[in-house]
Amino acid sequence: xxxxxxxxxxxxxxxxxxxxxxxxxxxxxxxxxxxxxxxxxxxxxxxxxxxxxxxxxxxxxxxxxxxxxxxxxxxxxxxxxxxxxxxxxxxxxxxxxxxxxxxxxxxxxxxxxxxxxxxxxxxxxxxxxxxxxxxxxxxxxxxxxxxxxxxxxxxxxxxxxxxxxxxxxxxxxxxxxxxxxxxxxxxxxxxxxxxxxxxxxxxxxxxxxxxxxxxxxxxxxxxxxxxxxxxxxxxxxxxxxxxxxxxxxxxxxxxxxxxxxxxxxxxxxxxxxxxxxxxxxxxxxxxxxxxxxxxxxxxxxxxxxxxxxxxxxxxxxxxxxxxxxxxxxxxxxxxxxxxxxxxxxxxxxxxxxxxxxxxxxxxxxxxxxxxxxxxxxxxxxxxxxxxxxxxxxxxxxxxxxxxx
Amino acid sequence: xxxxxxxxxxxxxxxxxxxxxxxxxxxxxxxxxxxxxxxxxxxxxxxxxxxxxxxxxxxxxxxxxxxxxxxxxxxxxxxxxxxxxxxxxxxxxxxxxxxxxxxxxxxxxxxxxxxxxxxxxxxxxxxxxxxxxxxxxxxxxxxxxxxxxxxxxxxxxxxxxxxxxxxxxxxxxxxxxxxxxxxxxxxxxxxxxxxxxxxxxxxxxxxxxxxxxxxxxxxxxxxxxxxxxxxxxxxxxxxxxxxxxxxxxxxxxxxxxxxxxxxxxxxxxxxxxxxxxxxxxxxxxxxxxxxxxxxxxxxxxxxxxxxxxxxxxxxxxxxxxxxxxxxxxxxxxxxxxxxxxxxxxxxxxxxxxxxxxxxxxxxxxxxxxxxxxxxxxxxxxxxxxxxxxxxxxxxxxxxxxxxxxxx
Numbered sequence: 001x002x003x004x005x006x007x008x009x010x011x012x013x014x015x016x017x018x019x020x021x022x023x024x025x026x027x028x029x030x031x032x033x034x035x036x037x038x039x040x041x042x043x044x045x046x047x048x049x050x051x052x053x054x055x056x057x058x059x060x061x062x063x064x065x066x067x068x069x070x071x072x073x074x075x076x077x078x079x080x081x082x083x084x085x086x087x088x089x090x091x092x093x094x095x096x097x098x099x100x101x102x103x104x105x106x107x108x109x110x111x112x113x114x115x116x117x118x119x120x121x122x123x124x125x126x127x128x129x130x131x132x133x134x135x136x137x138x139x140x141x142x143x144x145x146x147x148x149x150x151x152x153x154x155x156x157x158x159x160x161x162x163x164x165x166x167x168x169x170x171x172x173x174x175x176x177x178x179x180x181x182x183x184x185x186x187x188x189x190x191x192x193x194x195x196x197x198x199x200x201x202x203x204x205x206x207x208x209x210x211x212x213x214x215x216x217x218x219x220x221x222x223x224x225x226x227x228x229x230x231x232x233x234x235x236x237x238x239x240x241x242x243x244x245x246x247x248x249x250x251x252x253x254x255x256x257x258x259x260x261x262x263x264x265x266x267x268x269x270x271x272x273x274x275x276x277x278x279x280x281x282x283x284x285x286x287x288x289x290x291x292x293x294x295x296x297x298x299x300x301x302x303x304x305x306x307x308x309x310x311x312x313x314x315x316x317x318x319x320x321x322x323x324x325x326x327x328x329x330x331x332x333x334x335x336x337x338x339x340x341x342x343x344x345x346x347x348x349x350x351x352x353x354x355x356x357x358x359x360x361x362x363x364x365x366x367x368x369x370x371x372x373x374x375x376x377x378x379x380x381x382x383x384x385x386x387x388x389x390x391x392x393x394x395x396x397x398x399x400x401x402x403x404x
Numbered sequence: 405x406x407x408x409x410x411x412x413x414x415x416x417x418x419x420x421x422x423x424x425x426x427x428x429x430x431x432x433x434x435x436x437x438x439x440x441x442x443x444x445x446x447x448x449x450x451x452x453x454x455x456x457x458x459x460x461x462x463x464x465x466x467x468x469x470x471x472x473x474x475x476x477x478x479x480x481x482x483x484x485x486x487x488x489x490x491x492x493x494x495x496x497x498x499x500x501x502x503x504x505x506x507x508x509x510x511x512x513x514x515x516x517x518x519x520x521x522x523x524x525x526x527x528x529x530x531x532x533x534x535x536x537x538x539x540x541x542x543x544x545x546x547x548x549x550x551x552x553x554x555x556x557x558x559x560x561x562x563x564x565x566x567x568x569x570x571x572x573x574x575x576x577x578x579x580x581x582x583x584x585x586x587x588x589x590x591x592x593x594x595x596x597x598x599x600x601x602x603x604x605x606x607x608x609x610x611x612x613x614x615x616x617x618x619x620x621x622x623x624x625x626x627x628x629x630x631x632x633x634x635x636x637x638x639x640x641x642x643x644x645x646x647x648x649x650x651x652x653x654x655x656x657x658x659x660x661x662x663x664x665x666x667x668x669x670x671x672x673x674x675x676x677x678x679x680x681x682x683x684x685x686x687x688x689x690x691x692x693x694x695x696x697x698x699x700x701x702x703x704x705x706x707x708x709x710x711x712x713x714x715x716x717x718x719x720x721x722x723x724x725x726x727x728x729x730x731x732x733x734x735x736x737x738x739x740x741x742x743x744x745x746x747x748x749x750x751x752x753x754x755x756x757x758x759x760x761x762x763x764x765x766x767x768x769x770x771x772x773x774x775x776x777x778x779x780x781x782x783x784x785x786x787x788x789x790x791x792x793x794x795x796x797x798x799x800x801x802x803x804x805x806x807x808x809x810x811x
Binding site for chain 2: 134347381
């Protein structure tokens with residue numbers, strides 16, 4: 001027998017994998033702990049705590065939605081108003097960016113050369129310039145250059161210039177107004193009987209679903225095309241309209257009016273909000289367009305060809321065959337675009353729109369409670385990211401289940 | 405005669421009409437779409453041209469051109485920036501020649517990009533220097549092409565070029581660093597932040613990605629936590645945090661005292677540039693780590709197993725087997741992340757730095773140019789666009805050369 005043994009005395013305990021793993025991880029933990037302790041030690045004399053949130057704010061924020069907190073309210077209330085602003089920006093932005101992205105992404109693949117080139121120019125221009133530059137451009141160079149409120153632009157315009165030199169007079173509606181003070185749109189106000197109408201709407205929805213089920217059954221039984229979706233929409237619209245009449249027309253159109261310093265009535269969007277929204281939507285829309293294009297291209301060509309052979313028209317091919325399959329691929333990357341949009345809304349500080357980062361910066365300047373405030377801001381963003389991810393994952397799993 | 409060569413494209417009235425029919429007027433709906441799009445394009449183009457040639461006053465750009473490119477960098481030190489420009493254009497020409505054969509289109513695109521630059525320069529000395537840089541670019545490119553034609557094997561040259569890019573970065577920082585950091589500005593500061601951010605965050609991102617894939621639970625949890633927290637918050641909060649918290653951590657002339665030990669640290673003054681760079685680097689590393697993780701997952705298990713069977717050490721396996729394949733698989737996303745980082749450097753303007761975006765503020769604050777924000781912002785956007793677009797095109801080229809997705 002030769003003298004080679006597996007567990008030779010020549011190998012020290014430090015060659016043992018377990019010992020090494022333990023040692024390396026302990027060392028790593030020790031380093032992290034030391035760094036953490038160092039930070040904690042530095043921050044010890046700062047008297048940190050969360051009590052400052054209950055203190056009197058002492059400042060005001062300009063854009064509030066449904067609330068009117070002032071300097072005498074708690075800092076926490078103003079911070080919550082900031083969160084509402086972030087959610088408002090992100091919510092509206094996500095919906096509009098999705099629509100724009102879908103349209104531009106489909107346009108990129110259009111057979112029409114002009115349309116696809118136009119979409120390409122849009123995507124490449126917007127994607128390759130910083131969002132912050134775009135936000136500042138929209139705010140300072142576009143929205144702040146609009147006329148004063150007394151010279152508001154009417155929308156739709158009184159005249160339409162088809163070509164630069166030809167102007168066609170147009171009926172003036174006084175429908176919406178645009179000025180340096182922002183955009184004012186008509187909005188609905190509720191009257192008595194609105195509750196009744198809501199109940200009737202629920203009944204309409206239930207009836208519509210039932211009718212759709214019946215038509216789908218019929219189509220399956222007889223083989224006759226029974227248009228379940230059209231019947232669904234028709235039933236809902238009919239009952240909803242009848243209910244609207246029964247409830248005594250409980251909605252009223254609230255048109256905006258040009259006031260002295262601001263608009264009255266309707267729904268009003270300030271120039272800051274509008275600039276942010278336009279910038280965020282066009283920027284994120286360009287990224288979504290690229291995702292939509294990539295996902296549509298990932299759907300096998302045979303699918304389009306087969307649906308064309310079955311006799312579907314181009315719109316049906318897109319909406320019934322390619323897009324549903326592409327949706328499966330595009331939802332995860334679009335989710336991360338939604339998260340980006342939400343985080344990017346913090347760039348609003350550049351034009352002094354008080355969303356949550358802006359408000360927290362004011363609170364930090366007033367109180368000096370940097371670290372606790374940052375922890376709160378981080379927690380807020382993480383919570384919002386988590387909610388968006390959860391919602392999108394649920395949608396994604398539904399799409400994955402429905403298909404093979 | 406090659407069989408593969410395409411028939412020469414002769415543009416006749418007939419082919420043009422057929423092209424227009426197929427691409428623009430194939431159906432009634434398509435024709436309507438074409439007309440509507442033409443209207444939109446017409447109105448937009450008219451607005452843009454009217455703005456560019458009639459209502460805009462570009463004097464503000466011409467007068468402040470030095471501000472845009474180098475900010476408050478002292479006039480007598482600007483030659484340092486020129487040295488760096490010459491160095492980069494020479495090496496860029498060399499690299500382009502060594503790695504690829506640019507077509508007529510690339511040359512034309514470069515030429516078109518240079519037109520607005522020369523339009524705004526309008527100065528003898530600067531125009532001469534710019535022309536010199538362009539000339540050096542072309543010359544080194546031609547030289548590199550000649551070398552490639554002459555010698556079949558240029559691998560050694562390519563390796564040398566990659567190494568010399570890294571050296572060039574250090575040399576450039578050394579040359580520019582003679583001027584106090586707070587005087588850096590304009591495109592110069594933007595480029596320094598972007599390049600330094602890329603150079604610093606890339607290794608950090610690799611480490612984080614490896615840490616996330618590590619079998620050590622402690623390391624893995626730490627890396628996952630870091631990546632997810634950083635990716636969950638906007639960059640602007642990190643920039644503010646760096647502004648507020650880094651001074652608490654590292655104060656000049658202060659000793660670190662922990663666990664009873666006291667270690668004096670030399671007074672290292674942390675200015676806003678370093679703070680911003682730290683924030684951008686830490687932020688970008690988390691995103692890069694996620695991209696690289698995707699690449700690590702794309703490397704087949706058999707590669708690592710085969711390397712282990714050959715008796716390679718863990719470090720060697722990572723450096724020679726896993727990472728080259730992982731990184732190559734994710735080049736498009738990596739460059740996309742670098743472009744994001746480049747665009748994100750504009751956020752330092754909120755933190756008070758005068759980068760390319762910050763300069764627009766100082767320029768429009770001048771008495772003579774109040775209200776010229778549109779011109780100034782558009783010019784800044786153009787510069788950003790040129791850099792970002794070139795990066796994305798370079799990435800596509802790199803992808804083709806390395807044959808990503810073909811093997």
